[in-house]
Amino acid sequence: MVVESIPQPVGFIYGFLAFVTLIGLWYSGRFTRRRAMPFLIASAFFGFLIFAPVFPYQLQLVVLGDTVALGSPVPMALGALLTFVVLALIVGRIICGQVCPAGAVQELMYLLPVKKHNRAGSRIPVAVRAGVFVVFIAASLGLSVNLLALIGLSDFFHLAAMSASFFVFLAIVLLSATIYRPFCRYICPYGALLAPAASKALYQLRRTDACIDCGKxxxxxxxxxxxPAAGLGECYLCGRCTEVCPVEGALVYKRREKKIT
Ligand code: SF4
Ligand code: SF4
Incomplete structure (x- = not known):
């Protein structure tokens, strides 16, 4: 369905505006999952319409040095991708939360009312993703293999149902109805860069003295x-925790220096 005549920068402009708006919502304490829903839908829509801003695929093209597919010089695209990694050091994984179409599609799938299978707190996804990142780099630089194309990230959003790889990513998306963001947590090479940055982010979700330790x-x-004992590298700023917190001001998005937990 991707409409090639629409320039990809349109998707990146949308992504930047969504990013800024979401920062504003979190910073002002007005972020809710209901308010985030239009961004999830719009981001997924831009993925199918323009295939942008699909950040992990941009990273794949940068590592391959594919300027034709990138539509821009490699240093420019690399600079933009690294800028968002640096911004994750300040605001966390807002890009992953509701802006990246690959994340948005999985987040929307996870809303389906089916039984969930998550091993929250397990370090296995992070370890697997680190291994995949090494393979991703080796395959790209050593063999010029487009790993993310092989697993169908591009074919899925292009609705290229004649391709076998389309069904690989379709399977990942279907899996995301029951396992939270399998592509983000086990595979995404860009997520592998964003997660360590987000774990040190200046602004993070933190508990305050108002917390009553209910565990919700x-x-x-x-x-x-x-x-509180976990790092926030795997926080996708989905808003589930703030939504269920029964005490006003107990769980807030705030500067790291002021953390109390
Ligand atoms: S982890 Fe990767 S695929 Fe998932 S939302 Fe972030 S950039 Fe997108
Ligand atoms: S529920 Fe978990 S992943 Fe979602 S915002 Fe809260 S800490 Fe982050």
Whole structure:
């Protein structure tokens, strides 16, 4: 369905505006999952319409040095991708939360009312993703293999149902109805860069003195990141924890220096 006549920068302009708006919602304390829903839908839509801003695929093209598919010089695309990694050091994984179409599609699938299978807090997804990242780099630089094309990231959004790889990514998307963001947590090479940055982010979700230790946020979190002992690298800023918190001001998005937990 991707409409090639629409320039990809349109998708990146949307992505930037969504990113800024979401920062504003979190910073002002007005982020809710209901308010985030239009961004999830719009991001998924832009993925199918323009195939942008699909950040992991841009990273794949940068590593392959594919300027034709990128539509821009490699240094420019690399600079933009690294800028968002640096921004994750300040605001966390807002890009992953509701802006990246690959993440948005999985987040929407996870809303389906089917039984969930998550091992929240397990380090296995992070370890697997780190291994995949090494394979991704080796395959790209050593063999010029487009790993993300092989697993169908591009074919899925292009609705190229004649291709076998389309069904690989379709299977991942279907899996995301029951397992939270399998592509993001086990595979995404861009997520592998964003996660360590987000774990050190200046602004993070933190508990305050108002917390009554009811544990509702931890039970609602599909990744285990709501546990104060866990790092926030796997926090996708989905808003499930803040939605279930029964005490006003107990769980807030704020500067790291002020953390109390
Ligand atoms: S982890 Fe990767 S695929 Fe998932 S939302 Fe972030 S950039 Fe997109
Ligand atoms: S529920 Fe977990 S992943 Fe979602 S915002 Fe809260 S800590 Fe982050």
């Amino acid at each position: 946020c931890e039970r609602a979190c599909p990744t285990g990141a709501a546990d």
